[in-house]
Each structure stands twice: as C-alpha cells, then as structure tokens.
Amino acid sequence: MLYSIAMNFRHTICFPSARLCLDVCLDVCLALCLAATLLAQSKKASPGYTDTPILPGQRWHVHDSNRPHPNPVTPGKILGEAPSDAIVLFDGHDLSRWMQNPGGKPVDARWKVVENGYFECVPRSGDLLTRDKFGDVQLHIEWSEPTDVKGTSQERGNSGVLLMDRYEIQVLDSYNDLTYADGQAGALYGQWPPLVNPIRKPGEWQAYDIVFEAPKFDGEKLVRPAFATVFFNGVLVHHRKEILGTMVHRQVARYTPHGAEEPLALQDHGNPVRYRNVWLRRLNGYDQPER
Numbered sequence: 001m002l003y004s005i006a007m008n009f010r011h012t013i014c015f016p017s018a019r020l021c022l023d024v025c026l027d028v029c030l031a032l033c034l035a036a037t038l039l040a041q042s043k044k045a046s047p048g049y050t051d052t053p054i055l056p057g058q059r060w061h062v063h064d065s066n067r068p069h070p071n072p073v074t075p076g077k078i079l080g081e082a083p084s085d086a087i088v089l090f091d092g093h094d095l096s097r098w099m100q101n102p103g104g105k106p107v108d109a110r111w112k113v114v115e116n117g118y119f120e121c122v123p124r125s126g127d128l129l130t131r132d133k134f135g136d137v138q139l140h141i142e143w144s145e146p147t148d149v150k151g152t153s154q155e156r157g158n159s160g161v162l163l164m165d166r167y168e169i170q171v172l173d174s175y176n177d178l179t180y181a182d183g184q185a186g187a188l189y190g191q192w193p194p195l196v197n198p199i200r201k202p203g204e205w206q207a208y209d210i211v212f213e214a215p216k217f218d219g220e221k222l223v224r225p226a227f228a229t230v231f232f233n234g235v236l237v238h239h240r241k242e243i244l245g246t247m248v249h250r251q252v253a254r255y256t257p258h259g260a261e262e263p264l265a266l267q268d269h270g271n272p273v274r275y276r277n278v279w280l281r282r283l284n285g286y287d288q289p290e291r
C-alpha cells in the first residue's frame with residue numbers, strides 16, 4: 001500500500017531538480033517501508049508446526065507454531081532478588097502494603113521498620129496482613145531469629161508465614177533446640193515436618209521460597225486441597241505437599257471455605273522475629289497471552 005502511494009506520488013512530479021531530490025527521498029522511504037514490512041513478517045512467523053499431533057490434554061500441536069510464547073521476565077541479579085514481575089511487599093523502607101486487624105478493625109501496620117532494611121514483630125500487637133489478597137503464589141521471604149535466645153520449644157522465636165491468613169509455614173528458632181517435629185521451622189505446622197532442617201544460627205538471615213497452590217471450593221465443598229512446595233535456605237523441605245487444612249494447635253487440621261484470594265499474614269506469637277526482602281508473584285498458569 002505504502003509502496004503504491006509512493007510510486008503514484010513520484011509520477012506526479014514534473015520539475016527535474018525537484019524530481020531528483022524527491023527520487024532520493026522516496027527511495028529511502030521505500031527502503032524503510034520494505035524493511036518495516038519484512039520485520040513485521042519475521043516477528044509474526046514463528047518456527048514450529050501445525051501438522052503434528054495434538055498434545056494429550058492440551059489444545060496445542062507438538063511444537064505448535066501458534067502457541068503463545070512465555071512473556072519475558074528479568075530475573076534479579078542475585079539469588080533472592082525480586083524478578084521484574086514480582087509484587088514487592090517490603091523493599092526495606094515501609095510497611096505501606098501491610099496492615100493489622102485488631103478486633104476486626106483494620107489499622108496501619110504497627111510492626112517496627114528498622115533503618116537497615118528489615119521489620120520486626122512487635123509482640124502482642126497482632127498478626128501482620130497484606131492489604132492485597134492472593135491465591136496461587138510464588139513467595140520469597142527472609143527472616144531472622146533474635147540473637148538474645150530465650151525460651152525453648154514453641155516459645156523460642158516463634159512466628160509464621162500464614163498463606164491465605166491460615167496455612168502456616170512455621171518460623172521458629174530450631175537451631176540446636178527441640179520441639180515437636182511438625183512444629184519446627186519449615187514445618188507445615190501440625191501436619192508435616194520439613195524433610196531436613198537446614199536452619200542457620202539465630203541472627204543470621206534465613207530464606208523461604210514457597211510455591212503455594214490455593215485450595216478450591218465449590219460453595220461449602222472442598223474440590224481441591226492446597227499444596228505447598230518449600231525451599232528453606234535453598235534446600236527442598238516440602239515437594240508439592242498437600243495441606244490438610246487451616247493451622248490449628250493440638251487438633252487435626254480441616255478446611256473451612258474461604259475466598260479464592262486472601263491476605264498473606266505473618267504471625268505474632270509474642271517474639272521479636274525480623275523479616276526482610278518480601279516479594280511474591282501471582283501464578284497464572286501456562287499459555288498466557290503475550291504482552
């Protein structure tokens with residue numbers, strides 16, 4: 001189209017000097033149009049096939065050329081750094097993405113932000129909750145136990161990562177201290193101990209990388225339980241383990257229906273546990289539209 005317009009315009013020019021100048025300009029324009037067309041065509045044409053078998057359970061051919069390509073994400077430069085599509089819940093400065101809910105009345109977060117980039121539980125102020133709600137997520141969170149070691153078992157540096165405000169990955173000082181196995185650091189509390197105990201000393205930073213699949217309900221009925229995969233300081237401690245239900249003490253956990261998305265919470269268990277570098281990614285599944 002652009003090519004034909006340019007050629008028609010060229011044929012309407014009569015003056016020789018003007019004609020020469022326009023010829024050069026039009027040649028450049030035509031070359032640019034041609035390059036742009038070729039670039040657009042090369043971007044559309046994706047390698048692959050459409051005459052191969054359909055993959056079982058999918059709507060795509062093997063090597064399907066029409067299958068959407070995963071969107072690009074820039075990873076963090078160092079392990080644990082948020083990638084480009086993460087929601088950063090704490091970047092070292094403020095707790096504006098968090099709140100607390102004493103007596104069912106939402107208030108700004110009262111946990112303490114400390115200057116060198118972490119925040120700390122203010123004992124007996126209540127759990128900390130995100131203002132936003134989430135379903136399936138990949139979560140990165142770092143935590144540190146008090147160096148002033150006090151108490152034993154569940155009284156020693158207790159906190160917790162409460163997915164959907166109810167499914168707890170235990171946070172505890174389990175370094176050279178015993179508690180019941182399904183209550184130590186990294187446990188799906190009251191359900192499954194971690195596969196191993198890779199905890200560091202109190203005062204050192206620990207990291208959880210969690211893949212959480214939210215439960216699904218149909219009205220009051222559970223149609224799919226929640227699952228958690230957890231890396232503790234880079235070591236696998238749960239591999240897509242089924243969660244039995246809401247965290248509970250001295251009872252068998254069970255599910256109570258709730259929303260498809262709920263806040264992420266951090267537990268106030270009366271100990272000044274510290275957190276930093278908290279981010280998550282919503283998990284949206286395969287074959288998302290290309291951006």
Ligand code: MG
Nearest residue numbers: 158159160171
């Ligand atoms: Mg706890």
